[in-house]
Amino acid sequence: xxxxxxxxxxxxxxxxxxxxxxxxxxxxxxxxxxxxxxxxxxxxxxxxxxxxxxxxxxxxxxxxxxxxxxxxxxxxxxxxxxxxxxxxxxxxxxxxxxxxxxxxxxxxxxxxxxxxxxxxxxxxxxxxxxxxxxxxxxxxxxxxxxxxxxxxxxxxxxxxxxxxxxxxxxxxxxxxxxxxxxxxxxxxxxxxxxxxxxxxxxxxxxxxxxxxxxxxxxxxxxxxxxxxxxxxxxxxxxxxxxxxxxxxxxxxxxxxxxxxxxxxxxxxxxxxxxxxxxxxxxxxxxxxxxxxxxxxxxxxxxxxxxxxxxxxxxxxxxxxxxxxxxxxxxxxxxxxxxxxxxxxxxxxxxxxxxxxxxxxxxxxxxxxxxxxxxxxxxxxxxxxxxxxxxxxxxxxxxxxxxxxxxxxxxxxxxxxxxxxxxxxxxxxxxxxxxxxxxxxxxxxxxxxxxxxxxxxxxxxxxxxxxxxxxxxxxxxxxxxxxxxxxxxxxxxxxxxxxxxxxxxxxxxxxxxxxxxxxxxxxxxxxxxxxxxxxxxxxxxxxxxxxxxxxxxxxxxxxxxxxxxxxxxxxxxxxxxxxxxxxxxxxxxxxxxxxxxxxxxxxxxxxxxxxxxxxxxxxxxxxxxxxxxxxxxxxxxxxxxxxxxxxxxxxxxxxxxxxxxxxxxxxxxxxxxxxxxxxxxxxxxxxxxxxxxxxxxxxxxxxxxxxxxxxxxxxxxxxxxxxxxxxxxxxxxxxxxxxxxxxxxxxxxxxxxxxxxxxxxxxxxxxxxxxxxxxxxxxxxxxxxxxxxxxxxxxxxxxxxxxxxxxxxx
Numbered sequence: 118x119x120x121x122x123x124x125x126x127x128x129x130x131x132x133x134x135x136x137x138x139x140x141x142x143x144x145x146x147x148x149x150x151x152x153x154x155x156x157x158x159x160x161x162x163x164x165x166x167x168x169x170x171x172x173x174x175x176x177x178x179x180x181x182x183x184x185x186x187x188x189x190x191x192x193x194x195x196x197x198x199x200x201x202x203x204x205x206x207x208x209x210x211x212x213x214x215x216x217x218x219x220x221x222x223x224x225x226x227x228x229x230x231x232x233x234x235x236x237x238x239x240x241x242x243x244x245x246x247x248x249x250x251x252x253x254x255x256x257x258x259x260x261x262x263x264x265x266x267x268x269x270x271x272x273x274x275x276x277x278x279x280x281x282x283x284x285x286x287x288x289x290x291x292x293x294x295x296x297x298x299x300x301x302x303x304x305x306x307x308x309x310x311x312x313x314x315x316x317x318x319x320x321x322x323x324x325x326x327x328x329x330x331x332x333x334x335x336x337x338x339x340x341x342x343x344x345x346x347x348x349x350x351x352x353x354x355x356x357x358x359x360x361x362x363x364x365x366x367x368x369x370x371x372x373x374x375x376x377x378x379x380x381x382x383x384x385x386x387x388x389x390x391x392x393x394x395x396x397x398x399x400x401x402x403x404x405x406x407x408x409x410x411x412x413x414x415x416x417x418x419x420x421x422x423x424x425x426x427x428x429x430x431x432x433x434x435x436x437x438x439x440x441x442x443x444x445x446x447x448x449x450x451x452x453x454x455x456x457x458x459x460x461x462x463x464x465x466x467x468x469x470x471x472x473x474x475x476x477x478x479x480x481x482x483x484x485x486x487x488x489x490x491x492x493x494x495x496x497x498x499x500x501x502x503x504x505x506x507x508x509x510x511x512x513x514x515x516x517x518x519x520x521x522x523x524x525x526x527x528x529x530x531x532x533x534x535x536x537x538x539x540x541x542x543x544x545x546x547x548x549x550x551x552x553x554x555x556x557x558x559x560x561x562x563x564x565x566x567x568x569x570x571x572x573x574x575x576x577x578x579x580x581x582x583x584x585x586x587x588x589x590x591x592x593x594x595x596x597x598x599x600x601x602x603x604x605x606x607x608x609x610x611x612x613x614x615x616x617x618x619x620x621x622x623x624x625x626x627x628x629x630x631x632x633x634x635x636x637x638x639x640x641x642x643x644x645x646x647x648x649x650x651x652x653x654x655x656x657x658x659x660x661x662x663x664x665x666x667x668x669x670x671x672x673x674x675x676x677x678x679x680x681x682x683x684x685x686x687x688x689x690x691x692x693x694x695x696x697x698x699x700x701x702x703x704x705x706x707x708x709x710x711x712x713x714x715x716x717x718x719x720x721x722x723x724x725x726x727x728x729x730x731x732x733x734x735x736x737x738x739x740x741x742x743x744x745x746x747x748x749x750x751x752x753x754x755x756x757x758x759x760x761x762x763x764x765x766x767x768x769x770x771x772x773x774x775x776x777x778x779x780x781x782x783x784x785x786x787x788x789x790x791x792x793x794x795x796x797x798x799x800x801x802x803x804x805x806x807x808x809x810x811x812x813x814x815x816x817x818x819x820x821x822x823x824x825x826x827x828x829x830x831x832x833x834x835x836x837x838x839x840x841x842x843x844x845x846x847x848x849x850x851x852x853x854x855x856x857x858x859x860x861x862x863x864x865x866x867x868x869x870x871x872x873x874x875x876x877x878x879x880x881x882x883x884x885x886x887x888x889x890x891x892x893x894x895x896x897x898x899x900x901x902x903x904x905x906x907x908x909x910x911x912x913x914x915x916x917x918x919x920x921x922x923x924x925x926x
Contacts, residue, residue, distance in 0.1 A: 128170075128172070128199065128218070130172060130197045130218060130219060130221070130239075130241050131170060131172065132238055132239060132240070133227065133236060133237070133238050133239070134166070134172055134173055134174040134197060134221075134236070134237060134239055135162035135163075135165045135166050135173050135174065135234060135235065135236050136162060136173070136174045136176060136191070136195075136223075136226075136234070136235035136236060136237050137152075137154070137159050137162050137163065137173050137174065137175050137176070138159065138176060138177075138178040138186045138190075138191055138235070139152075139175055139176065139177045139178065140177075140178060140181045141181055141305060142177070142305070142308075143177045143303075143305060143308035143309050143311075143312055144175045144195075144196045144198060144215065144217050145196065145217055145295035145296075145298060145299045145311075145312060146196055146217040146218060146219050146220060146292075146295055147216070147217055147218075147292060147295065147296075148216070148217045148295070148296075148299050149201070149214065149215070149216045149217075150214075150215055150217075151212060151213070151214050151215075152212070152213050152214075152215060153206075153210055153211075153212055154210060154211045154212075154213060155209070155210040156184070156185075158185070158233065158234045158235065159234070160211055161233055161234040162234040162235065162236075163200065163203065163211060163213060165234065165236075166200055167200060167203060171199055171200045171201075172197060172198070172199055172200070172218070173197075173198055173200060173215070174195050174196070174197055174198075174221055174223070174237060174239060175195050175196045175197075175198045175215065175217070176191045176192055176194075176195030176196075176223070177191070177192050177195070177305050177308075177309055178190050178191050178192070179191070179192060181305070188223075188226040188235070188237075191223075191235075192309055192313075193222060193223050194220060194221070194222050194223070194242070194309075194312060194313045195220075195221055195223070195312075196217040196218070196219070196220060196221065196312070197217075197218045197219050197220075197221040197239065197241060198215040198216060198217050198218055199215065199216045199218055200213050200214070200215055201213075201214045201215065201216055202214040219241045219242065219243075219244075220241065220242040220244075220312065220315070221239040221240065221241050221242065222239060222240050222241075222242055223237045223238075223239055224237070224238045224239060224240055225237065225238050226238075242315055244289075244291050244292075244317065245315070245316065245317065254318070255290050255317075255318055255321065258290070258318075258321045258322060258325050259290055259293055259321065261325055261328075262284075262293060262294075262297055262321065262324060262325055262328055263284055263285055263293070265325075265328040265329065265331075265332055266280075266281055266284050266297060266300075266328070267281055267285075268332060269328070269331060269332060269335055272332070272335040272336065272338075272339055274331070274335055276300055280296065280300055283296065284296055284297065289317070290317045290318065290320075290321045291317030291320060291321070293321065294311065294314075294317065294320040294321040294323075294324045295311075295320075297324045297328060298311040298312075298320075298324050298327070301324075301327055301328070301331060302331075303327070307327075310323070311323060311324065375406075375407075375411045375416075376407075378420070379403055379406055379407055382403060382423050382424075382427055383400075383403055385427035385428070386399050386400070386403075386423075386426070386427045389426075389427050389428075389429070389431050389432070390431060390432040391426075391431045391432075392431065392588075392590075394587065394588070395426070395431070395587045395588070398586070398587050399423065399426050399427070402419060402422070402423060403423070405419070406419050406420070406423070418524060418525075421524075422524050422584070422585075425531060425535075425539070425584070425585065426585065426587075428539065429535070429538070429539055429585075429589070430538060430539070430541075430542050430543050430544045431544065431589075432544070433542060433543055433544060434543055434544055434545045434593060435502060435503050435504060435543045435545060435546075436502065437466070437469060437501055437502060437503065437545075438466075438500065438501055438502035439466055439469060439470040441463055441466055441467060441470075443500075444462070444463060444466055444500040444501065445459065445463055447496065447499055447500040448462065448463075448496055448497070448500050451492070451493075451495075451496035451499070452489060452492070452493060452496055453626065453629050453630045453633055453634070454622070454626050454629075454630075455489070455493065455619065457617055458480075458482070458493060458617055458619070461478075461480065461615075461617065462497055462500065462501075465478055465595075466501070476574040476592050478595060478615060479572050479574065479596045479598075479613060479614050479615060480596075480597050480598070480614070480615050480617055481553070481597075481598045481599070481600060481603075481611075481614035481615065481616045481617065482597065482598070482599045482600070482617055482619055483599075483600050483601070483602070483603055483616055483617070483618050483619065484601070484618060484619030484620065484621075484668070484669075485601060485619075485620075485621055485667075485668035485669055486601060486667075486668070486669050486671065487667060487668065487669020487670050487671035487672070488619045488620075488621065488622065488668060488669040488670070489619070489669070489670070490551075490599040490619060491507070491549065491551055491599060494507065494547060494549035494597045494599075497547055497595075497597065498546070498547035501547065501595075503543070503545060503546055503547050503595070504541035504542075504543045504546035504547070505541075505546060505547050505549070506537035506538070506540070506541055506546050506547070506548045506549065507549045507551060508533050508534075508537060508548070508549070508550050508551065509551045509552055510550050510551060510552050510553050510555065510556050510564065511551065511552035511555040511556075512555060512557060513556055513557065513564050514556075514557040514564065515564070516563065516564055516566070516567045517532065517583070518532060518533050518564060519532045519533065519534060519564050519567040519568055519571060520532045520567050520582055520583045521535065521582045521583045521584035521585070522583060522584055523583045523584065523586075524584050524586070529584055530584060531582050531584040531585060532582050532583070532584070534548070534571055534580070534582070534591070535582045535584070535585065535589065538589075538594070544590065544591075544593055544594070545593035545594060545595070546594060546595075547594075547595050547597060548594050548595065548596050548597070549596075549597045549598070549599070550568075550596065550597070550598045550599070551598075551599050552599065552600065552601075553565075553568075553598045553599065553600050553606060553610070554600035554601055554602050554603065554604075554605045554606050555605070556568075563607075565606070565607040565610045566607070566609075566610075568610060569609060569610060569613065571591060571596075572596050572598075572610075572613050572614065573613050574592065574613075577590075577591035577592055577594075578590050578591065578592040598614060603616065620668070620846075620848040620849055621667075621668025621669070621736070621848070621849050621852060622668070622669070622670065623852060623876070623878070623879050624658065624661055624662065624855075625878060627657075627661045627670060627673060628654060628657055628658060628661065630670060631652075631657050631660075631661075631670075631673060631677065632652075632654075632657070635670065635673065635674050635677050636652055636657075636677060638674075639674065639677045639678050639681045640681060642678075642681075643678070643681040643682060643684075643685045644685060644688075645681060645684060645685060645688065648695055649684060649688055649695060649696065650680070650681060650684045650695070650696050650698070651695065651696070651697050651698070652677075652680075652698045653697065653698065653699050653700075655699065655700045656698045656699050656700050656702075656703060658700075659700040659703055659710075660673060660676050660677070660703065660707075661673060662712075662856070663703075663710035663711070663712055664676050664703075664707060664710060664711050664712065665711075665712075666712045666856075668849065676707050679706065679707050680698060680706045680707060683706050684696050718740070718827035719827065720827055721824035721825060721826055721827050721900050722824055722825065722827065723818050723819060723822055723823070723824050723825070724742060724743040724744055724815055724818050724819035724825075725740060725741070725742050725743075725815060725818075725825060726740070726741050726743075726811045726812075726814040726815040726818065726825045726831065726898065727739070727740055727741075727811070727825075727827070727829065727830040727831070727859070728740070728741055728807075728808045728811035728830065728831060728832060729807075729830050729831070729832040729850035729851075729853055729854055729862070730803070730805070730807070730808070730832075730850070730853075731805070731807070731844075731845065731846030731849050731850060732849075736846065736848075736849030736850040736851070736852050736853030736854075737853050738830065738853050738854065738856075738857045738859075739796060739803070739808065739811070740796070740797055741794065741795075741796055741808060741811050741812055741815045742794070742795045742796070742797070742815065743792065743793070743794050743795075743812075743815040743816050743818065743819040744792075744793050744795075744819060745790045745791070745792055745793075745819050745820065746790060746791050746793070747789065747790060747791070748789070748790055748791025749788070749789075749791065750787050750788045750789070750790065750791065751791045751792070752766070752767070752770060752791075752792050752793075752794070753791065753792070753793040753794070754766050754794050754795075755793070755794075755795045755796075755799060756795050756796030756797065756798070756799045756803060757799055757800065757801065757802050757803060758796060758803055758804065759802065759803060759804025759805070760804070761804050761805055761806050762796075762803055762804050762805060762806070762808060764806075765806050765808055765809040765812055765834070765835065766794050766812050768809060768835055768836065768837055769809055769810075769812040769813035769816055769835055770792065770816060771837055772813055772835060772837060772838075772839050772891060773813060773816045773817050773820060774787055775837075776817075776839075777820075780817060780820065780821050781821065782820050782821065786820070792816070792819070794812060794815070794816070796808075806834040806835075806842075806844075807832045807833060807834055807844035807845075808832075809833060809834045809835030809841075809842075810831050810832070810833040810834075810835050810841055810863070810888075810891055810894050811831050811832070812835075813835055813891050813894070813895075814831065814891075814894060814895060814898045814899070817895060817899070818898075818899060821899070821902075822902065823899040823900060823901065823902055824899070824900045825898050825899060825900070826861075826897075826898055826899075826900055828859065828860040828861060829859070829860070829861045829862070829863060829897065829898055830854050830857075830859045830861075830862050830863070831862070831863035831864070831894060831898065832844050832847075832850055832862075832863070832864055832865075833863070833864060833865045833888070833894075834865075835891060839890045839891040839892065840889065840890055840891075841865045841866070841867075841888050841889060841890060841891065841893075841894065842865060842867065843865045843867035843868045844864070844865065844868065847864065847868055847871045847872060847875065848871075848875050848879070850862075851875060851879055851880070851883070852879070854883065855879065855882075855883065859883065860882075860883065860884060861883065861884040861885070861886060861897075862883055862884070862885050862886070863886045863888055863894055863897055863898065864885065864886070864887060864888075865887070865888065865889075866887040866888060866889050868887075869887055872885060872887075
């Protein structure tokens with residue numbers, strides 16, 4: 118800012134001026150300032166001023182955030198100014214150069230609806246003369262202010278030399294105060310206070326106080342800068358002195374920090390009992406470190422690498438608990454059921470007791486969520502007396518998470534495998550890798566491929582982490598992995614693992630687990646005892662069947678926790694007495710039942726067959742509906758079916774057409790009728806081949822008019838020749854059938870081995886029919902025609918379309 122001094126008479130200021138509100142600046146008289154105008158109302162005010170007498174009222178607004186300020190949002194005293202120049206910018210804004218003329222007080226704002234900008238009636242405020250009595254004090258104040266301006270410039274404040282020259286030649290106290298205030302870093306409120314100080318002496322006194330404070334701040338700022346510079350100089354001086362001291366110590370043969378550290382690393386390396394090739398590499402790197410400068414960046418990198426090398430458990434192992442009975446007791450104590458896995462662990466311990474050096478097994482627990490796969494790993498570690506490490510692989514996409522980064526990178530570290538072994542301090546822990554079926558792959562590599570070397574017993578005795586650069590023996594580690602599905606696991610990766618499947622729990626197993634583990638655990642976590650809360654067997658069964666239908670136990674535990682929380686609140690509020698939860702009181706604690714019971718069809722129906730399906734969370738009952746209608750032989754498939762399931766429907770239709778004569782169906786029937794196959798619960802995606810025989814049964818039922826037995830469910834894949842192929846998830850499907858009250862199940866004869874492994878308790882009350890072809894299925898599933906439709910004919914009558922009652926499933 119600078120001041121323009123002119124000898125000619127100032128222009129006459131009219132009584133009415135357009136108003137330009139200013140956001141963050143206060144303009145003083147006789148100041149020449151550039152302004153950027155962007156608001157539409159402000160631009161129109163400038164346009165009016167340029168069209169009339171180039172004069173405008175500049176007034177600061179009270180709040181900077183107000184986009185459309187009104188009369189109440191603008192200070193009452195501003196500056197009448199002359200627009201000297203105006204320039205329109207490409208972005209729609211305008212740039213104006215204004216010169217303050219005089220202070221002006223707003224009398225009122227014009228209330229004209231045709232005006233689209235602010236316009237006010239004003240009166241100018243004349244500058245009063247300084248009295249003779251105060252001339253000495255005013256003169257002293259002026260000298261102090263001029264001296265302060267000069268000194269602040271010397272202290273580094275960015276004030277133009279022209280401003281200092283103008284101030285030194287200025288005789289009017291009010292104008293000196295205005296000039297000084299305009300060059301101070303004042304907020305809008307402070308600058309407005311100076312503008313509203315109409316008495317020149319009072320104004321100058323306020324400016325003098327502000328200048329004194331500004332000088333103190335500048336002085337302190339300069340002192341801080343000097344101290345910082347002195348600190349830097351002292352640091353440099355200390356660096357040179359330390360270098361000289363090191364040189365003197367080297368000449369005298371005295372202590373050296375790096376030499377002492379190298380000696381300590383060498384001693385630790387000897388105690389670590391590394392393999393010979395690894396020890397040779399460490400010794401080579403130690404010699405290299407001796408020749409390096411202590412402050413070099415590579416020195417720090419090499420130090421970190423050596424720290425990892427000498428602290429890894431190259432030859433440290435925990436002693437296995439080879440007491441088979443004790444291990445069996447611990448496994449039974451932690452988990453109910455899961456006999457296959459327990460048997461496999463005891464077999465491993467038996468072999469381990471006979472042979473010291475053996476490769477650790479690689480087991481993969483596959484099962485639905487919540488069946489205890491992860492907790493089983495901790496239990497195995499406790500039974501064997503080993504350390505336990507858990508690594509979640511869900512969403513891991515970077516290969517460096519497994520193999521580590523090369524140590525040339527800044528901030529590089531070993532992979533998660535080596536980090537875990539370093540953390541537990543033993544080279545034979547139980548290493549559990551969770552969610553291996555959810556490993557990703559992108560441009561950073563495929564972690565599944567990196568895990569091949571880690572988990573392959575033939576290769577992992579020389580696993581080479583990128584950061585270490587030397588082989589590490591992982592053959593003593595017992596690796597456990599968990600997955601919900603095996604479909605997404607890389608085939609080569611899956612081939613290296615021994616898959617043990619954990620099917621969903623039966624109702625009896627869930628009841629026992631809840632009584633032995635879930636209820637005591639939740640009582641302890643909520644600060645309760647058996648004196649406060651107890652569950653009956655019937656209430657737990659109701660929770661299992663009506664609130665938490667799942668393969669695992671997570672939701673069941675949540676419901677038990679919900680009840681425990683409500684009881685804990687009662688105890689905390691001072692209520693006494695034991696709460697006994699029964700089936701009738703469940704709704705009081707956890708609301709109405711959340712799951713409707715699965716039910717089989719009430720009666721035999723034509724064209725509706727009951728199938729069994731497998732899902733990642735357990736088994737389910739599936740109804741398949743088939744219906745014929747007049748048409749042109751088209752097949753419609755609905756119910757959000759996958760490609761494999763659609764192909765099963767095509768195969769079932771082809772089989773039915775090939776056996777049309779056997780079932781008394783005319784050949785032209787398939788040309789004159791359309792067929793619609795629908796699987797209810799259409800919002801749920803469905804896929805898989807195991808519904809093949811169910812679809813064939815529903816189709817032939819619709820073609821012949823023979824009803825399908827409602828008490829029978831079936832599962833099996835069909836071929837074009839009518840053979841029934843084996844399926845998976847048999848135990849989960851049997852569980853679903855038991856819940857729905859199914860009395861008989863048809864399944865492939867090739868699944869007899871899996872059926873024999875299903876617990877006898879689960880098979881009790883259900884009749885199983887093992888079949889080899891679809892003809893056997895149809896003989897079991899289709900009910901005979903009513904006597905009225907089958908009497909008096911030596912061979913089956915051709916099926917004719919007829920009205921039929923709609924069956925709601």
